[in-house]
Amino acid sequence: MGAGDQSLRRARGGNETVISGPDVLDAGDGLVLRHFTLDDAQVIYEHVQANRERLRRYLPWADRTVSIEHTFQFLLDASAARQAGQWLVYGLWQDGEFVGAAGTHDIDRVDHHLSIGYWISQSAEGRGIVTRACRRLIRLAFEELGMERVEIRVAVGNDRSCAIAARLGLKLEGVLRHAQKLPSGYADIRVYSVLRGEFQGS
Numbered sequence: 150m151g152a153g154d155q156s157l158r159r160a161r162g163g164n165e166t167v168i169s170g171p172d173v174l175d176a177g178d179g180l181v182l183r184h185f186t187l188d189d190a191q192v193i194y195e196h197v198q199a200n201r202e203r204l205r206r207y208l209p210w211a212d213r214t215v216s217i218e219h220t221f222q223f224l225l226d227a228s229a230a231r232q233a234g235q236w237l238v239y240g241l242w243q244d245g246e247f248v249g250a251a252g253t254h255d256i257d258r259v260d261h262h263l264s265i266g267y268w269i270s271q272s273a274e275g276r277g278i279v280t281r282a283c284r285r286l287i288r289l290a291f292e293e294l295g296m297e298r299v300e301i302r303v304a305v306g307n308d309r310s311c312a313i314a315a316r317l318g319l320k321l322e323g324v325l326r327h328a329q330k331l332p333s334g335y336a337d338i339r340v341y342s343v344l345r346g347e348f349q350g351s
């Protein structure tokens with residue numbers, strides 16, 4: 150049995166495959182992606198509080214996270230979604246310190262595509278941590294989860310996030326007009342993608 154087989158739990162349902170992903174992913178240079186547990190609620194909530202103004206500009210869930218109970222509920226939802234093969238959310242730990250989160254959502258087990266999302270604390274920005282985390286998640290998607298296409302969707306104006314997609318070699322496919330309601334109003338959303346045969350994973 151290969152490492153991928155050992156770390157993935159797959160359960161057949163019709164002709165679909167439920168994917169719950171490995172618990173831990175090593176992204177190199179001291180960066181570890183680990184599935185959250187309920188014990189992480191406190192540290193996540195503290196980081197959301199400290200970064201609320203930056204996060205709420207582009208991540209609508211920030212405004213709905215106003216007590217640690219909401220973070221507990223998020224963790225319960227994430228665990229259920231993982232079991233159902235819908236999302237895989239990982240905390241980012243750089244040299245043992247929690248710095249943010251990244252994960253896959255909208256996992257389509259029939260047509261084999263998924264989308265990646267992320268956030269990081271301001272104190273850890275500008276070091277390439279999210280770029281490395283995304284590169285590891287894209288490798289997971291193509292090499293271990295059998296995906297054909299990986300997408301990143303970014304609001305027009307979120308230049309740092311657009312830079313991540315471009316740095317990873319994703320192609321800009323187009324813009325979905327007024328596709329997300331943000332505090333600043335309805336945002337146009339850029340769709341970036343990479344296909345399995347295009348990805349340079351190293």
Ligand SMILES: CC(C)(COP(=O)(O)OP(=O)(O)OC[C@H]1O[C@@H](n2cnc3c(N)ncnc32)[C@H](O)[C@@H]1OP(=O)(O)O)[C@@H](O)C(=O)NCCC(=O)NCCS
Binds near residue numbers: 204274275310316
């Ligand atoms: C979007 C967001 C995740 C970007 O974070 P980031 O720190 O800029 O992204 P990275 O970790 O990839 O770092 C890139 C920077 O590190 C630098 N860097 C250093 N070492 C690097 C390396 N080994 N590899 C890549 N970049 C590296 C890059 O040059 C770049 O620097 P710059 O900011 O001077 O251009 C962050 O701003 C954020 O959390 N924003 C709020 C939430 C959000 O918008 N989420 C995304 C919604 S789509």
